[in-house]
Amino acid sequence: xxxxxxxxxxxxxxxxxxxxxxxxxxxxxxxxxxxxxxxxxxxxxxxxxxxxxxxxxxxxxxxxxxxxxxxxxxxxxxxxxxxxxxxxxxxxxxxxxxxxxxxxxxxxxxxxxxxxxxxxxxx
Numbered sequence: 001x002x003x004x005x006x007x008x009x010x011x012x013x014x015x016x017x018x019x020x021x022x023x024x025x026x027x028x029x030x031x032x033x034x035x036x037x038x039x040x041x042x043x044x045x046x047x048x049x050x051x052x053x054x055x056x057x058x059x060x061x062x063x064x065x066x067x068x069x070x071x072x073x074x075x076x077x078x079x080x081x082x083x084x085x086x087x088x089x090x091x092x093x094x095x096x097x098x099x100x101x102x103x104x105x106x107x108x109x110x111x112x113x114x115x116x117x118x119x120x121x122x123x
Contacts, residue, residue: 005047011035012043013053067115 005013019029026044027037047053090102092111100114 006043008039009043009047012040013047015040016044016053 015030015033015035016026018033019026022029026040030037030040044053090105092100092102092114
């Protein structure tokens with residue numbers, strides 16, 4: 001590192017390096033050294049944003065827990081709803097080409113199980 005670090009930043013970098021050497025989570029290492037974890041994480045995050053930590057010149061890509069949803073109007077509800085039913089229809093379309101159409105909103109736990117590929121998903 002070529003820039004001068006504040007005491008807080010120096011302690012945070014030393015804590016990060018110590019945790020890596022010990023092979024333990026940063027929070028556990030900081031607690032074992034009697035340090036508050038939030039200031040350590042904040043100092044490290046600030047240094048990473050500035051690119052001041054070695055090996056952090058490119059931002060890490062985080063896997064989102066959210067799935068993109070696009071609401072469209074394709075067919076009238078009467079064309080896809082079961083006989084004698086009307087109301088909202090939920091249509092799940094997967095990039096691999098399959099689609100599930102529901103006459104009512106499915107339980108979130110069922111949708112999660114289907115998207116996770118669980119074969120035992122039951123409505």
